[in-house]
Amino acid sequence: MEHSHFYAQIDRYAYTNALAKCSPITKGFFAVSALLISVSSSSALLSATIFLITTIVTLYVAKIPFHFYFDMFTLPTIMLMLSCLFIALFFGYGEKLAEIGMLGFTWVIFKNGVTLSITTFLRVESALSCLFFLVLTTSITDIFITLRKIKVPKTIVELSLLIYRYIFVFLEVSAKMNTAQTLRLGNSGFINRIRAIALVAGNLFIRTLEQGERTFIAMNARGYDGNLHVLEDLPKPTKIALIGIALFDAAMLVLIILTISIGVI
Amino acid sequence: MLFRLEKLSYCYSDGTLALNEVSLSITKGERIAFLGINGSGKTTLLNHLNGILKPTSGTVYYEDTPLEYNTKSLLSLRKKVGFIFQDPNDQLFAPTVKQDVAFGPLNLGYNQHETRKLVDQALKTVGMNEFAEKPPHFLSLGQKKRVALAGVLAMQPEAIIMDEPTANLDPIATSEILHLLLRLNKDAGITLILATHDVDMVPLFATRLYILNKGKIVSEGTPKEIFSNVELIRNANLRSPRITHLFEVLKKEDNLPIDDQLPLTISEARKEILKMLKKQPNS
Numbered sequence: 264m265e266h267s268h269f270y271a272q273i274d275r276y277a278y279t280n281a282l283a284k285c286s287p288i289t290k291g292f293f294a295v296s297a298l299l300i301s302v303s304s305s306s307a308l309l310s311a312t313i314f315l316i317t318t319i320v321t322l323y324v325a326k327i328p329f330h331f332y333f334d335m336f337t338l339p340t341i342m343l344m345l346s347c348l349f350i351a352l353f354f355g356y357g358e359k360l361a362e363i364g365m366l367g368f369t370w371v372i373f374k375n376g377v378t379l380s381i382t383t384f385l386r387v388e389s390a391l392s393c394l395f396f397l398v399l400t401t402s403i404t405d406i407f408i409t410l411r412k413i414k415v416p417k418t419i420v421e422l423s424l425l426i427y428r429y430i431f432v433f434l435e436v437s438a439k440m441n442t443a444q445t446l447r448l449g450n451s452g453f454i455n456r457i458r459a460i461a462l463v464a465g466n467l468f469i470r471t472l473e474q475g476e477r478t479f480i481a482m483n484a485r486g487y488d489g490n491l492h493v494l495e496d497l498p499k500p501t502k503i504a505l506i507g508i509a510l511f512d513a514a515m516l517v518l519i520i521l522t523i524s525i526g527v528i
Numbered sequence: 529m530l531f532r533l534e535k536l537s538y539c540y541s542d543g544t545l546a547l548n549e550v551s552l553s554i555t556k557g558e559r560i561a562f563l564g565i566n567g568s569g570k571t572t573l574l575n576h577l578n579g580i581l582k583p584t585s586g587t588v589y590y591e592d593t594p595l596e597y598n599t600k601s602l603l604s605l606r607k608k609v610g611f612i613f614q615d616p617n618d619q620l621f622a623p624t625v626k627q628d629v630a631f632g633p634l635n636l637g638y639n640q641h642e643t644r645k646l647v648d649q650a651l652k653t654v655g656m657n658e659f660a661e662k663p664p665h666f667l668s669l670g671q672k673k674r675v676a677l678a679g680v681l682a683m684q685p686e687a688i689i690m691d692e693p694t695a696n697l698d699p700i701a702t703s704e705i706l707h708l709l710l711r712l713n714k715d716a717g718i719t720l721i722l723a724t725h726d727v728d729m730v731p732l733f734a735t736r737l738y739i740l741n742k743g744k745i746v747s748e749g750t751p752k753e754i755f756s757n758v759e760l761i762r763n764a765n766l767r768s769p770r771i772t773h774l775f776e777v778l779k780k781e782d783n784l785p786i787d788d789q790l791p792l793t794i795s796e797a798r799k800e801i802l803k804m805l806k807k808q809p810n811s
Protein backbone atom coordinates (compact mmCIF):
# COMPACT_ATOMS: atom_id res chain seq x y z
CA MET A 264 0.00 0.00 0.00
CA GLU A 265 1.26 3.42 -0.94
CA HIS A 266 -0.08 5.51 1.91
CA SER A 267 2.38 8.28 1.29
CA HIS A 268 1.25 8.66 -2.28
CA PHE A 269 -0.11 12.10 -3.04
CA TYR A 270 -3.31 10.88 -4.70
CA ALA A 271 -3.99 8.38 -1.96
CA GLN A 272 -3.51 11.23 0.49
CA ILE A 273 -6.13 13.37 -1.26
CA ASP A 274 -8.45 10.38 -1.07
CA ARG A 275 -7.75 9.95 2.60
CA TYR A 276 -8.64 13.57 3.39
CA ALA A 277 -11.83 13.21 1.33
CA TYR A 278 -12.93 10.43 3.69
CA THR A 279 -11.70 11.93 6.96
CA ASN A 280 -12.04 15.74 6.76
CA ALA A 281 -14.35 17.65 9.12
CA LEU A 282 -16.92 18.11 6.33
CA ALA A 283 -16.92 14.44 5.22
CA LYS A 284 -20.35 13.80 6.72
CA CYS A 285 -21.85 16.96 5.20
CA SER A 286 -24.18 16.42 2.22
CA PRO A 287 -22.27 16.15 -1.07
CA ILE A 288 -25.09 18.10 -2.71
CA THR A 289 -24.38 21.07 -0.45
CA LYS A 290 -20.64 20.86 -1.04
CA GLY A 291 -21.06 20.32 -4.77
CA PHE A 292 -23.48 23.26 -5.01
CA PHE A 293 -21.02 25.51 -3.19
CA ALA A 294 -18.00 24.47 -5.26
CA VAL A 295 -19.68 24.42 -8.66
CA SER A 296 -21.57 27.70 -8.24
CA ALA A 297 -18.47 29.47 -6.95
CA LEU A 298 -16.49 27.99 -9.85
CA LEU A 299 -19.01 29.16 -12.44
CA ILE A 300 -19.16 32.65 -10.99
CA SER A 301 -15.41 32.96 -10.82
CA VAL A 302 -14.78 31.82 -14.39
CA SER A 303 -17.60 33.89 -15.81
CA SER A 304 -16.21 37.15 -14.52
CA SER A 305 -12.86 38.73 -15.30
CA SER A 306 -12.87 40.82 -12.15
CA ALA A 307 -9.68 40.40 -10.14
CA LEU A 308 -11.41 41.54 -6.97
CA LEU A 309 -14.10 38.87 -7.35
CA SER A 310 -11.57 36.13 -8.10
CA ALA A 311 -9.52 37.10 -5.07
CA THR A 312 -12.63 37.12 -2.86
CA ILE A 313 -13.74 33.68 -4.01
CA PHE A 314 -10.22 32.32 -3.63
CA LEU A 315 -10.00 33.63 -0.06
CA ILE A 316 -13.41 32.32 0.97
CA THR A 317 -13.02 28.79 -0.45
CA THR A 318 -9.50 28.60 1.00
CA ILE A 319 -10.72 29.66 4.43
CA VAL A 320 -13.54 27.09 4.27
CA THR A 321 -11.14 24.34 3.16
CA LEU A 322 -8.52 25.13 5.81
CA TYR A 323 -10.63 26.13 8.80
CA VAL A 324 -14.00 24.45 8.34
CA ALA A 325 -12.93 21.21 6.62
CA LYS A 326 -9.62 21.35 8.56
CA ILE A 327 -7.29 20.33 5.74
CA PRO A 328 -3.67 20.92 6.86
CA PHE A 329 -2.20 24.10 5.37
CA HIS A 330 1.00 22.48 4.09
CA PHE A 331 -0.95 19.87 2.12
CA TYR A 332 -3.26 22.47 0.60
CA PHE A 333 -0.21 24.58 -0.26
CA ASP A 334 1.51 21.58 -1.91
CA MET A 335 -1.53 20.98 -4.08
CA PHE A 336 -1.23 24.50 -5.46
CA THR A 337 2.51 24.41 -6.13
CA LEU A 338 2.63 22.61 -9.44
CA PRO A 339 -0.37 24.24 -11.15
CA THR A 340 0.78 27.65 -9.91
CA ILE A 341 4.23 27.24 -11.48
CA MET A 342 2.63 26.28 -14.79
CA LEU A 343 0.19 29.15 -14.49
CA MET A 344 2.96 31.68 -13.77
CA LEU A 345 4.73 30.67 -16.99
CA SER A 346 1.54 31.11 -19.03
CA CYS A 347 0.76 34.44 -17.38
CA LEU A 348 4.29 35.67 -18.05
CA PHE A 349 3.72 34.74 -21.67
CA ILE A 350 0.43 36.65 -21.72
CA ALA A 351 2.01 39.74 -20.14
CA LEU A 352 4.86 39.77 -22.66
CA PHE A 353 3.01 39.02 -25.87
CA PHE A 354 -0.61 40.15 -25.47
CA GLY A 355 -2.28 43.53 -25.51
CA TYR A 356 -2.57 46.70 -27.55
CA GLY A 357 -3.06 50.44 -27.06
CA GLU A 358 -1.49 52.06 -24.03
CA LYS A 359 2.16 51.08 -23.65
CA LEU A 360 3.61 50.26 -20.26
CA ALA A 361 7.27 49.75 -21.21
CA GLU A 362 9.54 49.40 -24.22
CA ILE A 363 12.62 47.21 -24.11
CA GLY A 364 15.31 47.30 -26.77
CA MET A 365 16.64 43.81 -27.33
CA LEU A 366 18.75 42.26 -30.13
CA GLY A 367 17.81 45.06 -32.51
CA PHE A 368 14.06 44.62 -31.77
CA THR A 369 11.92 46.91 -29.71
CA TRP A 370 9.82 44.89 -27.34
CA VAL A 371 6.58 46.56 -26.26
CA ILE A 372 4.66 45.60 -23.14
CA PHE A 373 1.10 46.85 -23.10
CA LYS A 374 -0.87 47.86 -20.05
CA ASN A 375 -3.92 45.77 -20.86
CA GLY A 376 -1.66 42.75 -21.52
CA VAL A 377 -0.39 42.95 -17.97
CA THR A 378 -3.93 43.43 -16.66
CA LEU A 379 -5.09 40.37 -18.57
CA SER A 380 -2.19 38.39 -17.16
CA ILE A 381 -3.07 39.33 -13.57
CA THR A 382 -6.81 38.68 -13.95
CA THR A 383 -6.17 35.35 -15.67
CA PHE A 384 -3.84 34.31 -12.87
CA LEU A 385 -6.38 35.13 -10.16
CA ARG A 386 -9.23 33.57 -12.10
CA VAL A 387 -7.43 30.27 -12.50
CA GLU A 388 -6.29 30.22 -8.88
CA SER A 389 -9.82 30.85 -7.64
CA ALA A 390 -11.19 28.14 -9.94
CA LEU A 391 -8.55 25.76 -8.59
CA SER A 392 -9.48 26.60 -5.02
CA CYS A 393 -13.12 25.69 -5.76
CA LEU A 394 -12.08 22.40 -7.33
CA PHE A 395 -9.66 21.54 -4.51
CA PHE A 396 -12.37 22.28 -1.98
CA LEU A 397 -14.64 19.70 -3.61
CA VAL A 398 -11.88 17.13 -4.11
CA LEU A 399 -10.57 17.41 -0.55
CA THR A 400 -13.92 17.38 1.24
CA THR A 401 -16.04 14.94 -0.76
CA SER A 402 -15.34 11.25 -1.14
CA ILE A 403 -15.56 9.80 -4.59
CA THR A 404 -18.41 7.47 -3.58
CA ASP A 405 -20.49 10.47 -2.56
CA ILE A 406 -19.67 12.18 -5.85
CA PHE A 407 -20.71 9.10 -7.84
CA ILE A 408 -24.00 8.72 -6.01
CA THR A 409 -24.70 12.42 -6.45
CA LEU A 410 -23.91 12.24 -10.17
CA ARG A 411 -26.34 9.36 -10.46
CA LYS A 412 -28.97 11.35 -8.52
CA ILE A 413 -28.68 14.30 -10.87
CA LYS A 414 -29.14 11.90 -13.83
CA VAL A 415 -25.68 11.85 -15.36
CA PRO A 416 -25.68 8.92 -17.88
CA LYS A 417 -25.20 5.61 -16.07
CA THR A 418 -22.40 4.39 -18.31
CA ILE A 419 -20.25 7.39 -17.46
CA VAL A 420 -20.82 7.02 -13.71
CA GLU A 421 -20.16 3.25 -13.75
CA LEU A 422 -17.02 3.63 -15.82
CA SER A 423 -15.70 6.32 -13.48
CA LEU A 424 -16.45 4.15 -10.47
CA LEU A 425 -14.40 1.24 -11.84
CA ILE A 426 -11.63 3.51 -13.12
CA TYR A 427 -11.35 5.14 -9.70
CA ARG A 428 -10.91 1.84 -7.88
CA TYR A 429 -8.40 0.37 -10.31
CA ILE A 430 -6.28 3.53 -10.46
CA PHE A 431 -5.15 2.55 -6.98
CA VAL A 432 -4.60 -1.08 -7.91
CA PHE A 433 -2.44 -0.08 -10.87
CA LEU A 434 -0.62 2.62 -8.92
CA GLU A 435 0.49 -0.16 -6.61
CA VAL A 436 1.43 -2.45 -9.51
CA SER A 437 3.42 0.25 -11.31
CA ALA A 438 5.19 1.26 -8.09
CA LYS A 439 6.21 -2.37 -7.58
CA MET A 440 7.43 -2.72 -11.18
CA ASN A 441 9.37 0.51 -10.84
CA THR A 442 11.04 -0.71 -7.64
CA ALA A 443 11.89 -4.02 -9.32
CA GLN A 444 13.50 -2.14 -12.19
CA THR A 445 15.42 0.21 -9.93
CA LEU A 446 16.80 -2.73 -7.97
CA ARG A 447 18.20 -4.12 -11.21
CA LEU A 448 19.58 -0.66 -12.10
CA GLY A 449 16.96 -0.09 -14.80
CA ASN A 450 16.66 3.57 -13.92
CA SER A 451 20.33 4.49 -14.23
CA GLY A 452 20.88 7.03 -16.94
CA PHE A 453 18.42 8.87 -19.12
CA ILE A 454 18.08 6.29 -21.93
CA ASN A 455 17.62 3.44 -19.48
CA ARG A 456 15.00 5.42 -17.66
CA ILE A 457 12.98 6.06 -20.81
CA ARG A 458 13.23 2.38 -21.68
CA ALA A 459 12.13 1.38 -18.17
CA ILE A 460 9.10 3.68 -18.26
CA ALA A 461 8.12 2.33 -21.67
CA LEU A 462 8.32 -1.22 -20.35
CA VAL A 463 6.16 -0.40 -17.33
CA ALA A 464 3.62 1.36 -19.54
CA GLY A 465 3.41 -1.54 -21.99
CA ASN A 466 3.19 -4.08 -19.21
CA LEU A 467 0.53 -2.10 -17.36
CA PHE A 468 -1.58 -1.96 -20.50
CA ILE A 469 -1.62 -5.74 -20.77
CA ARG A 470 -2.24 -6.04 -17.04
CA THR A 471 -5.28 -3.77 -17.31
CA LEU A 472 -6.79 -6.01 -19.98
CA GLU A 473 -6.23 -9.11 -17.85
CA GLN A 474 -7.53 -7.37 -14.74
CA GLY A 475 -10.61 -6.24 -16.63
CA GLU A 476 -11.39 -9.80 -17.60
CA ARG A 477 -10.88 -11.13 -14.07
CA THR A 478 -12.97 -8.37 -12.52
CA PHE A 479 -15.76 -9.02 -15.00
CA ILE A 480 -15.72 -12.73 -14.10
CA ALA A 481 -15.74 -11.89 -10.40
CA MET A 482 -18.64 -9.49 -10.87
CA ASN A 483 -20.56 -12.14 -12.81
CA ALA A 484 -19.92 -14.59 -10.00
CA ARG A 485 -21.86 -12.24 -7.73
CA GLY A 486 -24.79 -11.96 -10.08
CA TYR A 487 -23.82 -8.87 -12.14
CA ASP A 488 -26.65 -8.26 -14.62
CA GLY A 489 -25.17 -5.36 -16.57
CA ASN A 490 -26.40 -2.77 -14.09
CA LEU A 491 -24.20 -1.58 -11.26
CA HIS A 492 -26.49 -1.08 -8.29
CA VAL A 493 -25.17 0.91 -5.34
CA LEU A 494 -26.33 1.60 -1.81
CA GLU A 495 -27.68 5.12 -1.82
CA ASP A 496 -27.19 6.50 1.61
CA LEU A 497 -26.21 10.11 1.61
CA PRO A 498 -26.60 12.74 4.28
CA LYS A 499 -29.49 15.00 3.29
CA PRO A 500 -28.56 18.62 2.48
CA THR A 501 -29.79 21.02 5.15
CA LYS A 502 -31.98 23.84 3.87
CA ILE A 503 -30.08 26.41 5.87
CA ALA A 504 -26.76 25.48 4.23
CA LEU A 505 -28.26 25.64 0.76
CA ILE A 506 -29.83 29.03 1.46
CA GLY A 507 -26.53 30.28 2.88
CA ILE A 508 -24.70 29.25 -0.28
CA ALA A 509 -27.38 30.82 -2.49
CA LEU A 510 -26.95 34.10 -0.59
CA PHE A 511 -23.17 33.84 -0.97
CA ASP A 512 -23.62 33.35 -4.72
CA ALA A 513 -25.96 36.33 -4.89
CA ALA A 514 -23.43 38.50 -3.05
CA MET A 515 -20.72 37.47 -5.51
CA LEU A 516 -22.97 38.34 -8.45
CA VAL A 517 -23.64 41.75 -6.90
CA LEU A 518 -19.89 42.15 -6.56
CA ILE A 519 -19.48 41.49 -10.30
CA ILE A 520 -22.00 44.18 -11.16
CA LEU A 521 -20.38 46.61 -8.73
CA THR A 522 -16.90 46.07 -10.13
CA ILE A 523 -18.17 46.69 -13.65
CA SER A 524 -20.12 49.83 -12.73
CA ILE A 525 -17.34 51.48 -10.71
CA GLY A 526 -14.64 50.25 -13.05
CA VAL A 527 -12.41 48.27 -10.68
CA ILE A 528 -10.62 45.34 -12.28
CA MET B 529 -26.22 -34.40 -3.31
CA LEU B 530 -25.18 -30.75 -3.64
CA PHE B 531 -22.66 -31.11 -6.46
CA ARG B 532 -22.02 -33.97 -8.82
CA LEU B 533 -19.49 -33.87 -11.63
CA GLU B 534 -19.69 -36.51 -14.32
CA LYS B 535 -16.66 -37.17 -16.53
CA LEU B 536 -15.83 -33.49 -16.63
CA SER B 537 -13.10 -32.48 -19.08
CA TYR B 538 -11.88 -29.00 -19.86
CA CYS B 539 -9.51 -27.99 -22.61
CA TYR B 540 -8.13 -24.43 -22.75
CA SER B 541 -8.04 -22.68 -26.12
CA ASP B 542 -4.27 -23.23 -26.33
CA GLY B 543 -4.88 -27.00 -26.26
CA THR B 544 -3.94 -27.67 -22.63
CA LEU B 545 -6.13 -30.37 -21.17
CA ALA B 546 -6.66 -28.88 -17.71
CA LEU B 547 -9.24 -31.41 -16.49
CA ASN B 548 -9.41 -34.99 -17.65
CA GLU B 549 -12.66 -36.89 -16.99
CA VAL B 550 -13.15 -35.74 -13.41
CA SER B 551 -16.06 -37.33 -11.55
CA LEU B 552 -16.94 -36.53 -7.97
CA SER B 553 -19.79 -35.65 -5.65
CA ILE B 554 -20.15 -33.32 -2.70
CA THR B 555 -22.94 -33.44 -0.10
CA LYS B 556 -24.41 -30.55 1.84
CA GLY B 557 -22.47 -29.41 4.91
CA GLU B 558 -19.17 -30.98 3.89
CA ARG B 559 -15.84 -29.21 4.02
CA ILE B 560 -13.99 -30.26 0.90
CA ALA B 561 -10.38 -29.47 0.00
CA PHE B 562 -8.84 -29.93 -3.43
CA LEU B 563 -5.16 -30.49 -2.92
CA GLY B 564 -2.63 -30.26 -5.71
CA ILE B 565 0.41 -28.39 -6.94
CA ASN B 566 0.27 -25.26 -9.11
CA GLY B 567 -1.14 -26.17 -12.51
CA SER B 568 -2.80 -29.39 -11.34
CA GLY B 569 -6.23 -28.10 -12.38
CA LYS B 570 -7.63 -26.97 -9.02
CA THR B 571 -8.70 -23.50 -10.10
CA THR B 572 -10.15 -24.79 -13.37
CA LEU B 573 -12.18 -27.32 -11.41
CA LEU B 574 -13.50 -24.70 -8.97
CA ASN B 575 -14.43 -22.41 -11.87
CA HIS B 576 -16.77 -25.12 -13.13
CA LEU B 577 -18.69 -25.31 -9.85
CA ASN B 578 -19.89 -21.73 -10.22
CA GLY B 579 -20.47 -21.85 -13.97
CA ILE B 580 -17.55 -19.52 -14.72
CA LEU B 581 -16.19 -22.12 -17.13
CA LYS B 582 -18.29 -24.37 -19.31
CA PRO B 583 -16.96 -27.94 -19.55
CA THR B 584 -15.58 -29.11 -22.90
CA SER B 585 -17.27 -32.42 -22.17
CA GLY B 586 -19.10 -33.91 -19.19
CA THR B 587 -21.76 -32.46 -16.92
CA VAL B 588 -22.00 -30.50 -13.68
CA TYR B 589 -25.08 -31.26 -11.56
CA TYR B 590 -26.25 -28.92 -8.82
CA GLU B 591 -28.88 -30.47 -6.55
CA ASP B 592 -29.26 -33.21 -9.19
CA THR B 593 -30.12 -30.75 -11.96
CA PRO B 594 -27.62 -30.40 -14.80
CA LEU B 595 -26.19 -26.90 -15.03
CA GLU B 596 -27.36 -24.72 -17.88
CA TYR B 597 -25.26 -21.86 -19.10
CA ASN B 598 -27.85 -19.19 -19.81
CA THR B 599 -27.96 -15.95 -17.83
CA LYS B 600 -31.02 -16.87 -15.81
CA SER B 601 -29.94 -20.29 -14.57
CA LEU B 602 -26.41 -19.02 -13.89
CA LEU B 603 -27.87 -16.22 -11.79
CA SER B 604 -29.92 -18.65 -9.73
CA LEU B 605 -26.85 -20.88 -9.24
CA ARG B 606 -24.69 -17.95 -8.18
CA LYS B 607 -27.28 -16.94 -5.65
CA LYS B 608 -26.66 -20.24 -3.89
CA VAL B 609 -22.97 -20.75 -4.60
CA GLY B 610 -20.55 -17.96 -3.70
CA PHE B 611 -17.06 -17.76 -5.12
CA ILE B 612 -14.02 -16.13 -3.50
CA PHE B 613 -11.09 -15.43 -5.79
CA GLN B 614 -7.47 -15.84 -4.85
CA ASP B 615 -6.62 -12.16 -5.40
CA PRO B 616 -9.14 -9.97 -3.55
CA ASN B 617 -8.28 -7.12 -5.93
CA ASP B 618 -10.11 -9.05 -8.64
CA GLN B 619 -13.20 -9.08 -6.50
CA LEU B 620 -13.24 -5.74 -4.70
CA PHE B 621 -14.14 -3.18 -7.33
CA ALA B 622 -16.32 -0.69 -5.46
CA PRO B 623 -15.00 2.52 -3.91
CA THR B 624 -15.89 1.52 -0.35
CA VAL B 625 -16.12 -1.72 1.62
CA LYS B 626 -19.83 -1.23 2.25
CA GLN B 627 -20.62 -0.59 -1.41
CA ASP B 628 -18.69 -3.67 -2.39
CA VAL B 629 -20.50 -5.97 0.03
CA ALA B 630 -23.81 -4.46 -1.10
CA PHE B 631 -23.14 -5.36 -4.74
CA GLY B 632 -24.30 -9.00 -4.48
CA PRO B 633 -27.54 -8.48 -2.51
CA LEU B 634 -28.55 -5.55 -4.77
CA ASN B 635 -28.01 -7.78 -7.81
CA LEU B 636 -30.29 -10.36 -6.20
CA GLY B 637 -32.99 -7.73 -6.05
CA TYR B 638 -32.99 -6.89 -2.34
CA ASN B 639 -34.09 -3.31 -1.68
CA GLN B 640 -31.86 -0.67 -0.09
CA HIS B 641 -33.14 -1.32 3.42
CA GLU B 642 -32.78 -5.12 3.27
CA THR B 643 -29.38 -4.78 1.64
CA ARG B 644 -28.13 -2.49 4.38
CA LYS B 645 -29.14 -5.10 6.96
CA LEU B 646 -27.42 -7.93 5.06
CA VAL B 647 -24.28 -5.82 4.62
CA ASP B 648 -24.12 -4.97 8.33
CA GLN B 649 -24.62 -8.59 9.27
CA ALA B 650 -22.00 -9.90 6.83
CA LEU B 651 -19.42 -7.32 7.89
CA LYS B 652 -20.05 -8.16 11.54
CA THR B 653 -19.60 -11.87 10.88
CA VAL B 654 -16.16 -11.30 9.37
CA GLY B 655 -15.31 -8.62 11.95
CA MET B 656 -14.91 -5.79 9.45
CA ASN B 657 -17.85 -3.55 10.38
CA GLU B 658 -15.52 -0.78 11.55
CA PHE B 659 -14.14 -0.56 8.03
CA ALA B 660 -17.49 -0.18 6.24
CA GLU B 661 -16.77 3.33 4.94
CA LYS B 662 -13.12 2.69 4.01
CA PRO B 663 -11.93 2.32 0.43
CA PRO B 664 -10.44 -1.16 -0.24
CA HIS B 665 -6.99 0.24 -1.02
CA PHE B 666 -6.56 1.27 2.62
CA LEU B 667 -6.90 -2.36 3.81
CA SER B 668 -4.32 -5.10 4.34
CA LEU B 669 -4.49 -8.32 2.34
CA GLY B 670 -6.05 -10.25 5.23
CA GLN B 671 -8.69 -7.55 5.66
CA LYS B 672 -9.39 -7.52 1.92
CA LYS B 673 -9.89 -11.30 2.02
CA ARG B 674 -12.38 -10.93 4.84
CA VAL B 675 -14.26 -8.22 2.95
CA ALA B 676 -14.37 -10.48 -0.12
CA LEU B 677 -15.84 -13.19 2.11
CA ALA B 678 -18.40 -10.72 3.47
CA GLY B 679 -19.36 -9.84 -0.12
CA VAL B 680 -20.27 -13.47 -0.68
CA LEU B 681 -21.88 -14.01 2.75
CA ALA B 682 -24.22 -11.07 2.19
CA MET B 683 -25.79 -13.12 -0.62
CA GLN B 684 -26.63 -15.87 1.92
CA PRO B 685 -25.18 -18.75 -0.08
CA GLU B 686 -25.59 -22.48 0.57
CA ALA B 687 -22.03 -23.16 -0.51
CA ILE B 688 -18.85 -21.10 -0.72
CA ILE B 689 -16.02 -21.90 -3.10
CA MET B 690 -12.60 -20.49 -2.34
CA ASP B 691 -9.43 -20.45 -4.36
CA GLU B 692 -6.41 -20.50 -2.03
CA PRO B 693 -8.13 -18.65 0.83
CA THR B 694 -4.97 -18.49 2.94
CA ALA B 695 -2.37 -17.79 0.22
CA ASN B 696 0.07 -15.00 1.13
CA LEU B 697 -1.55 -14.40 4.51
CA ASP B 698 0.46 -14.05 7.72
CA PRO B 699 -0.01 -16.78 10.38
CA ILE B 700 -2.56 -14.83 12.41
CA ALA B 701 -4.64 -13.84 9.38
CA THR B 702 -4.51 -17.45 8.18
CA SER B 703 -5.80 -18.80 11.46
CA GLU B 704 -8.49 -16.10 11.63
CA ILE B 705 -9.80 -16.96 8.16
CA LEU B 706 -9.68 -20.66 9.00
CA HIS B 707 -11.67 -20.27 12.22
CA LEU B 708 -14.14 -17.99 10.50
CA LEU B 709 -14.73 -20.62 7.82
CA LEU B 710 -15.15 -23.42 10.35
CA ARG B 711 -17.65 -21.31 12.27
CA LEU B 712 -19.67 -20.59 9.11
CA ASN B 713 -19.77 -24.30 8.37
CA LYS B 714 -20.80 -25.21 11.91
CA ASP B 715 -23.27 -22.41 12.65
CA ALA B 716 -24.80 -21.68 9.27
CA GLY B 717 -24.30 -25.10 7.71
CA ILE B 718 -22.57 -23.59 4.69
CA THR B 719 -20.83 -26.15 2.49
CA LEU B 720 -17.20 -25.13 1.98
CA ILE B 721 -15.11 -26.11 -1.01
CA LEU B 722 -11.57 -24.87 -1.35
CA ALA B 723 -8.44 -25.36 -3.40
CA THR B 724 -5.09 -25.22 -1.68
CA HIS B 725 -1.57 -26.56 -1.56
CA ASP B 726 -1.18 -25.78 2.12
CA VAL B 727 -0.96 -29.37 3.43
CA ASP B 728 -0.60 -28.26 7.06
CA MET B 729 -3.91 -26.43 6.92
CA VAL B 730 -5.91 -29.22 5.25
CA PRO B 731 -6.24 -31.61 8.25
CA LEU B 732 -7.52 -28.72 10.38
CA PHE B 733 -10.10 -27.79 7.80
CA ALA B 734 -11.31 -30.58 5.60
CA THR B 735 -13.76 -33.39 6.30
CA ARG B 736 -12.84 -34.89 2.96
CA LEU B 737 -10.24 -34.16 0.32
CA TYR B 738 -9.38 -34.83 -3.27
CA ILE B 739 -5.84 -35.00 -4.62
CA LEU B 740 -5.48 -33.56 -8.10
CA ASN B 741 -2.56 -34.29 -10.35
CA LYS B 742 -2.29 -33.26 -14.01
CA GLY B 743 -6.01 -32.66 -14.32
CA LYS B 744 -7.05 -35.98 -12.81
CA ILE B 745 -8.36 -36.92 -9.39
CA VAL B 746 -5.79 -39.40 -8.14
CA SER B 747 -7.23 -39.97 -4.69
CA GLU B 748 -10.18 -39.19 -2.48
CA GLY B 749 -10.80 -39.68 1.23
CA THR B 750 -10.62 -38.23 4.73
CA PRO B 751 -7.36 -36.46 5.65
CA LYS B 752 -6.43 -39.55 7.74
CA GLU B 753 -6.92 -41.90 4.81
CA ILE B 754 -5.10 -39.70 2.32
CA PHE B 755 -2.08 -38.80 4.43
CA SER B 756 -1.51 -42.38 5.53
CA ASN B 757 -0.53 -43.17 1.94
CA VAL B 758 2.84 -41.42 1.76
CA GLU B 759 3.65 -42.88 -1.65
CA LEU B 760 0.55 -41.34 -3.21
CA ILE B 761 1.20 -37.93 -1.66
CA ARG B 762 4.75 -37.86 -3.01
CA ASN B 763 3.66 -38.96 -6.48
CA ALA B 764 1.41 -35.90 -6.61
CA ASN B 765 4.49 -33.77 -5.73
CA LEU B 766 2.96 -32.88 -2.37
CA ARG B 767 4.19 -33.66 1.12
CA SER B 768 2.71 -34.76 4.42
CA PRO B 769 1.97 -32.16 7.10
CA ARG B 770 5.19 -31.25 8.99
CA ILE B 771 3.99 -32.85 12.20
CA THR B 772 3.08 -36.09 10.39
CA HIS B 773 6.47 -36.16 8.74
CA LEU B 774 8.18 -35.79 12.12
CA PHE B 775 6.24 -38.75 13.54
CA GLU B 776 6.98 -40.80 10.46
CA VAL B 777 10.72 -40.21 10.96
CA LEU B 778 10.48 -40.93 14.70
CA LYS B 779 8.70 -44.17 13.96
CA LYS B 780 10.88 -45.39 11.09
CA GLU B 781 14.34 -44.12 12.03
CA ASP B 782 14.15 -44.10 15.81
CA ASN B 783 11.71 -47.01 16.25
CA LEU B 784 9.53 -45.14 18.70
CA PRO B 785 6.32 -47.03 19.56
CA ILE B 786 4.00 -44.89 17.43
CA ASP B 787 0.57 -45.89 16.18
CA ASP B 788 0.32 -46.73 12.45
CA GLN B 789 -2.23 -43.96 12.17
CA LEU B 790 0.19 -40.99 12.23
CA PRO B 791 -1.05 -37.72 13.79
CA LEU B 792 -1.92 -34.96 11.31
CA THR B 793 -2.41 -32.03 13.64
CA ILE B 794 -0.72 -30.59 16.73
CA SER B 795 -3.52 -31.80 19.01
CA GLU B 796 -3.33 -35.37 17.66
CA ALA B 797 0.44 -35.29 18.06
CA ARG B 798 0.06 -34.13 21.63
CA LYS B 799 -2.21 -37.06 22.44
CA GLU B 800 0.23 -39.48 20.83
CA ILE B 801 3.19 -38.13 22.81
CA LEU B 802 1.27 -38.21 26.08
CA LYS B 803 0.22 -41.78 25.33
CA MET B 804 3.88 -42.73 24.83
CA LEU B 805 4.82 -41.08 28.08
CA LYS B 806 1.79 -42.69 29.74
CA LYS B 807 0.69 -39.34 31.04
CA GLN B 808 -2.78 -37.80 31.36
CA PRO B 809 -3.31 -34.53 29.47
CA ASN B 810 -3.39 -31.31 31.50
CA SER B 811 -6.71 -30.03 30.32
